[in-house]
Amino acid sequence: xxxxxxxxxxxxxxxxxxxxxxxxxxxxxxxxxxxxxxxxxxxxxxxxxxxxxxxxx
Amino acid sequence: xxxxxxxxxxxxxxxxxxxxxxxxxxxxxxxxxxxxxxxxxxxxxxxxxxxxxxxxxxxxxxxxxxxxxxxxxxxxxxxxxxxxxxxxxxxxxxxxxxxxxxxxxxxxxxxxxxxxxxxxxxxxxxxxxxxxxxxxxxxxxxxxxxxxxxxxxxxxxxxxxxxxxxxxxxxxxxxxxxxxxxxxxxxxxxxxxxxxxxxxxxxxxxxxxxxxxxxxxxxxxxxxxxxxxxxxxxxxxxxxxxxxxxxxxxxxxxxxxxxxxxxxxxxxxxxxxxxxxxxxxxxxxxxxxxxxxxxx
Numbered sequence: 001x002x003x004x005x006x007x008x009x010x011x012x013x014x015x016x017x018x019x020x021x022x023x024x025x026x027x028x029x030x031x032x033x034x035x036x037x038x039x040x041x042x043x044x045x046x047x048x049x050x051x052x053x054x055x056x057x
Numbered sequence: 058x059x060x061x062x063x064x065x066x067x068x069x070x071x072x073x074x075x076x077x078x079x080x081x082x083x084x085x086x087x088x089x090x091x092x093x094x095x096x097x098x099x100x101x102x103x104x105x106x107x108x109x110x111x112x113x114x115x116x117x118x119x120x121x122x123x124x125x126x127x128x129x130x131x132x133x134x135x136x137x138x139x140x141x142x143x144x145x146x147x148x149x150x151x152x153x154x155x156x157x158x159x160x161x162x163x164x165x166x167x168x169x170x171x172x173x174x175x176x177x178x179x180x181x182x183x184x185x186x187x188x189x190x191x192x193x194x195x196x197x198x199x200x201x202x203x204x205x206x207x208x209x210x211x212x213x214x215x216x217x218x219x220x221x222x223x224x225x226x227x228x229x230x231x232x233x234x235x236x237x238x239x240x241x242x243x244x245x246x247x248x249x250x251x252x253x254x255x256x257x258x259x260x261x262x263x264x265x266x267x268x269x270x271x272x273x274x275x276x277x278x279x280x281x282x283x284x285x286x287x288x289x290x291x292x293x294x295x296x297x298x299x300x301x302x303x304x305x306x307x308x309x310x311x312x313x314x315x316x317x318x319x320x321x322x323x324x325x326x327x328x329x330x331x332x333x334x335x336x337x338x339x340x341x342x343x344x345x346x347x348x349x350x351x352x353x
Contacts (some may be wrong), residue, residue, distance in 0.1 A: 042151075051089075
């Protein structure tokens with residue numbers, strides 16, 4: 001028989017909380033994608049112009 | 058984040074970046090320059106988030122700051138700190154990737170300066186809080202300059218000095234209007250600790266220091282005719298405002314409405330003054346309108 005004290009205290013998430021979480025995740029995802037894009041751009045620029053690469057500039 | 062401060066920070070950083078290119082002839086790749094400016098904006102936002110996390114208790118009490126994200130409940134306090142720390146790291150890393158270690162180190166130090174030295178150590182401890190703390194807001198043009206050239210010559214520090222000496226009269230004009238709010242939360246702003254009269258005198262003294270400092274770019278060749286005329290004319294207006302404030306009762310108990318309006322107008326004018334000065338630097342060096350006053 002299942003011990004009721006071991007049951008996790010689970011509360012149903014409200015639609016507002018779900019919407020807020022979705023919005024937060026979307027912004028986090030966009031921020032991460034933006035960061036990756038910026039790192040990619042700096043890498044490409046450094047590789048194509050030779051800036052900061054030892055022996056080239 | 059504090060959008061209006063961020064705007065000023067970004068603008069002065071762009072001016073520093075343009076001036077460095079104009080003076081030295083070193084050009085940054087446009088994409089790298091854009092990322093460096095973004096890094097400064099992110100760093101400024103990060104420092105603002107750390108400031109608002111630490112000051113959430115007093116921000117909730119003062120009506121001017123009670124609508125900020127933490128006291129208004131829009132952002133949980135711990136999340137603001139996390140966001141501030143992550144953004145600090147990201148901004149410094151991006152600056153390093155886009156430019157060089159010196160610009161990244163200066164950005165990291167300026168975030169530390171604002172978030173820790175000013176916010177945590179000075180603001181609630183001394184009436185000199187905004188004088189010393191003003192250094193934090195003065196770094197952006199130096200960072201912009203360092204991003205381009207990898208060093209910080211005298212011209213970069215002159216731009217720093219302009220913002221540094223501009224901060225006290227700018228902020229004290231505001232504090233003459235809001236000193237009761239600061240007294241309510243025991244923040245030792247000058248009008249709270251030394252009274253409105255002493256503050257009005259200090260506004261004039263710092264304005265008298267600011268004017269020659271603002272004209273020093275003419276001597277080094279950083280500023281040309283456009284800058285000179287702008288700094289000279291607006292400096293005289295600033296001086297007139299400071300003298301007017303000295304003669305007024307602004308900040309005193311029961312001060313006439315006109316005197317309080319003068320303090321408010323001086324505060325607003327000081328913002329225009331800094332934008333105009335750095336706008337002139339930007340116009341001269343980014344638009345090729347730099348005509349030196351003293352030969353060169």
